[in-house]
Amino acid sequence: MLLLAYGDETISRTRVFEWFKRFKEGRTTVESDKREGRPSTSRNEEMVQKIRTAIRDNRRLTTMELSNEFQISFGSVQTILTTDLDMRRVAAKFVPKLFSDEQKENRKQIATDLLEYSESDEFFLKSIITGDET
Template identity: 50%
Template sequence: MLQFEQRANIKFMCKLGKSASETLSALQQVYGDTALKKSAVYDWFSRFKNWQETLEDDQRSGRPSTSRTEEMIGKVRQLIRCDRRMTIAELEQEVGISHGSIHAILYHDLKMRLVSAKFVPRQLTMDQMECRMMVADDLFDKSTQDPTFLKKIVTGDESLVFAYDLETKMQSSEWHTASSPQPKKSRLVRSKDKVMLTAFFDICGLVHHEFLSPGQTFTGNFYMQVLQRLRDAV
């Protein structure tokens, strides 16, 4: 490792009778930004000057040098499975190891990442999910039994249509040389004029569409009228 290589060089400079400042200057000249810090160089120079021979760190009492044991990894895994919102600080208090060790266990040993929840329009209940699965299975069975089934499907949706759409950054891009002036455009806001569009499609394309009249409210009764007009169009 690079740190042991530099420690060996510090030991060599010390035995040559060089000073700690000369040793630091030589390391910075050779290793640049990866050179040991001044405090580390002076500490190891002092150790070798006092006849220390080993390049290894001193043995530390108390907590072992590593806490990433199989037992500890399993304990952290179990805690996370029970509560996936536990923070590293909470895990640190629970298992009694350092913040860095828990971080290493989560990211390197358990291959976990902290993922934010994704916003969705609504959360489905178990009954709703089962109902959707039954409908999907039914549609799949019909599509395999009837080759013309997809031609009979009509789907629709609603969307707000604005008087004009803002130009995107990509749409306003132009080809220029390095010496050309940068193009400019004024800042625009989305149109305040808008109308609700309801459109229905089948396998061939648009089947029926209509705009919501000014002052009209999109209610269940109104949607029934839209479906009746769709039926007539089909």
């Protein structure tokens, strides 16, 4: 029946029996089981912190440069940047998807300073130059 429905895209008969057995035992997901293996030596908290510091110092570093600098694999650097640091590449810079606590606090301080300055100087907002495309 599967061959008729899906043709060449059909999974093997063995795999069907294996999944049937797993679901019959109460499994509710098709995700693979965790596999035992050698623990990662390059993706630890110390390495994540080193890469975070390097990126904050210079956002134009490439994944290969970070890999060579810290002597870890290219893939490990990519995983640290995208998964652990939640960053992505935008115009040759690594940019966090969300602001860090430090950046939020800095932004809040700047906004507070500008608000206080605008309240103390009535001409402050009039001195701001804005423009449009016309």
